[in-house]
Amino acid sequence: MSRFLIAALAIFSWSVVSDAPQYLFDKESQIAAGAQAFAQTCYSCHSMKYMRTDAVSLSGGIQPDQAPQWTEDSWNGHPPPDLSLITAAKGVDYVYSYLMGYYVDETHPSGFENIVMPGTQMPNPFAAMQGEQELVLTDPEVRLFQALKLKNRGAKSPQEFEDYVSSIAVYLEYASDPSQAYREHIGYYVLGFLAVMIVIMIALDLAYWKDIHGDHQ
Ligand code: HEC
Numbered sequence: 213m214s215r216f217l218i219a220a221l222a223i224f225s226w227s228v229v230s231d232a233p234q235y236l237f238d239k240e241s242q243i244a245a246g247a248q249a250f251a252q253t254c255y256s257c258h259s260m261k262y263m264r265t266d267a268v269s270l271s272g273g274i275q276p277d278q279a280p281q282w283t284e285d286s287w288n289g290h291p292p293p294d295l296s297l298i299t300a301a302k303g304v305d306y307v308y309s310y311l312m313g314y315y316v317d318e319t320h321p322s323g324f325e326n327i328v329m330p331g332t333q334m335p336n337p338f339a340a341m342q343g344e345q346e347l348v349l350t351d352p353e354v355r356l357f358q359a360l361k362l363k364n365r366g367a368k369s370p371q372e373f374e375d376y377v378s379s380i381a382v383y384l385e386y387a388s389d390p391s392q393a394y395r396e397h398i399g400y401y402v403l404g405f406l407a408v409m410i411v412i413m414i415a416l417d418l419a420y421w422k423d424i425h426g427d428h429q
Pocket of ligand 1: 250253254255256257290292293295307310311332
């Protein structure tokens with residue numbers, strides 16, 4: 213019994229470390245927390261121009277009048293892009309992995325390199341929060357979480373940090389497609405309607421064929 217428990221725990225602990233965001237069951241509050249985290253950690257550099265009137269973004273503190281603006285030639289020609297549509301362009305797993313992918317590299321001017329986008333102009337926004345990761349494997353075939361190990365912990369525990377980054381990624385996914393939740397919502401009604409229709413159709417079918425089947429008996 214205890215061996216079974218340990219195996220189950222091992223599978224669980226393996227599954228919480230991954231290269232895709234972990235969705236909470238209560239996705240709405242995760243999105244709201246992500247908007248807040250984005251306002252704190254990302255909005256100093258990245259604008260969210262299509263979220264100017266979005267209630268979730270506004271209440272998270274992403275105020276349009278505080279949006280950063282950069283000229284084309286700032287940041288060595290790679291200014292922080294607007295992130296309103298980033299997960300539509302590159303996928304939520306990409307964004308999540310990019311954010312989780314900083315490791316110490318003294319040869320890089322900022323002191324950090326990124327496993328997903330080597331040479332990125334974006335300084336590690338999480339150094340104090342996450343602590344320092346180091347690259348322990350250089351085989352490009354291995355998955356992200358196997359190649360990076362936490363050298364020393366930051367202000368957040370690994371799980372807290374993962375939750376924090378997940379919420380940002382899930383908020384950005386929401387921003388790229390805010391009507392997704394509504395579509396999911398009406399999906400239940402569509403399936404309910406189809407279920408009722410199937411019952412009516414079967415009843416109708418039985419009624420139509422009742423006499424004909426009767427003749428052949
Ligand atoms: C100090 C400024 C700064 C902060 C803070 C910052 N970024 Fe960036 N970010 C940049 C710059 C500069 C780039 C452009 C990198 C490049 O093209 O080399 C960038 C690029 C990106 C990209 C695009 C990567 C790609 O593939 O094009 C994403 C996604 C991103 N940042 C997400 C975030 C998120 C989420 C946060 C908050 C947790 C954040 N950034 C905080 C400066 C910043």
